[in-house]
Amino acid sequence: MNLAQEQxxxxYQDDSNAIILDVRTEEEVEESSIPNSINIDIYKGQGFLDEVSNLDKNKNYYIYCKSGGRSNQACLLMEQLGFENTYNLLGGITEWTGPINE
Structure with missing residues (x-):
């Protein structure tokens, strides 16, 4: 599901079962990231699928990338793997005005 950043x-803040997933490259994550996020690079291809498959499917995943494209793709892939609750950050970290690790 696509959500605007405020929503x-x-x-996420109201969700006690939430995990933030950053699907950007390690280089991008080193520049800046949303606090408490875990990073699994979608560009790893099968490696991404393997790592995501090990995540708890009962959690709710709030997913972001640079602009919202890769995270949308990650949501679709995760849904195919059986994850029921994935939320894509529209606009990605590029338009993010919330807390940030620099």
Whole structure:
């Protein structure tokens, strides 16, 4: 599900079962990231699928990338793997105005 950043962040904060997933490259993550996020690079291809498959499917995943494209793709892939609750951050970290690790 695609969510605008205010809704994405508010829903994450109200969700005791939430995990933030950053699907960018390690280089991008080193520049800046949203606090408490875990990083699995979608460009790893099968490696991404393997790592994501090990995640708890009962959690709710709030997913972001640079602009919202890769994270949308990650949501679709995760849904195919049986994850029921994935939320894509529209606009990605590029448009993010919330807390940030630099």
């Amino acid at each position: 994405w962040w508010q829903q």
